Amino acid sequence: LNFRNASFITSAAKISQLTSDGGAEVAFAGRSNAGKSSSMNTLCVQTNLARTSKTPGRTQLINLFDIGQDCRLVDLPGYGFAKVPLELKEKWQLALTEYLEKRESLCAVVVLMDVRHPLKEVDQMLLQWAVASDLPVLALLTKCDKLKSGARKAQLLKVREAITVFGGDIQVELFSSLKKLGVEHLSQFIETQCYR
Numbered sequence: 001l002n003f004r005n006a007s008f009i010t011s012a013a014k015i016s017q018l019t020s021d022g023g024a025e026v027a028f029a030g031r032s033n034a035g036k037s038s039s040m041n042t043l044c045v046q047t048n049l050a051r052t053s054k055t056p057g058r059t060q061l062i063n064l065f066d067i068g069q070d071c072r073l074v075d076l077p078g079y080g081f082a083k084v085p086l087e088l089k090e091k092w093q094l095a096l097t098e099y100l101e102k103r104e105s106l107c108a109v110v111v112l113m114d115v116r117h118p119l120k121e122v123d124q125m126l127l128q129w130a131v132a133s134d135l136p137v138l139a140l141l142t143k144c145d146k147l148k149s150g151a152r153k154a155q156l157l158k159v160r161e162a163i164t165v166f167g168g169d170i171q172v173e174l175f176s177s178l179k180k181l182g183v184e185h186l187s188q189f190i191e192t193q194c195y196r
């Protein structure tokens with residue numbers, strides 16, 4: 001897979017507007033501000049790949065990026081946004097739910113959580129849903145540079161312990177876009193899932 005040459009394909013509000021549902025897709029999901037765009041940019045060694053998704057008007061959309069060999073990265077709308085009007089929030093969640101439930105090519109999910117505030121209720125819902133849908137999950141504890149080495153490791157162990165209640169196939173790793181930590185894990189996870 002060619003992460004470096006990842007290119008924007010399209011934005012869509014509904015899955016019916018997306019490109020054909022073939023090949024393999026790995027979706028990135030997380031609460032707003034969890035570091036989703038940064039992680040995608042870091043993975044793809046680009047500075048504004050996922051900024052595309054932050055262009056006003058596109059933030060509520062599902063954004064697709066081509067990584068070759070009929071594989072795609074999918075930037076899902078961020079969830080858990082406090083300042084959004086209710087009506088918009090519902091529309092937003094509808095697109096997210098529709099994608100997660102209906103997209104055949106979806107083969108795995110990367111869940112981004114700030115290392116300092118992991119496993120919020122909405123994160124737990126997503127993990128539960130992924131497990132119920134038999135989708136492998138890589139949970140990344142983002143911005144891990146914000147914690148000292150000891151605290152960071154303790155947090156990793158704590159989250160690994162806590163997610164055992166969900167069962168399923170959930171891996172947890174530390175990640176930092178700033179320090180380029182965990183990038184190898186992320187790319188290997190995607191390669192493995194796309195070629196499964």
Ligand code: GDP
Pocket residue numbers: 030031032033034035036037038039078142143144145146175176177178179
């Ligand atoms: P998104 O809303 O989930 O796409 O989050 P962004 O990628 O836009 O990041 C939200 C904020 O966290 C921004 O101010 C980033 O600069 C910051 N951030 C993202 N990744 C890291 C990281 O690895 N380390 C640190 N210290 N800050 C980060």
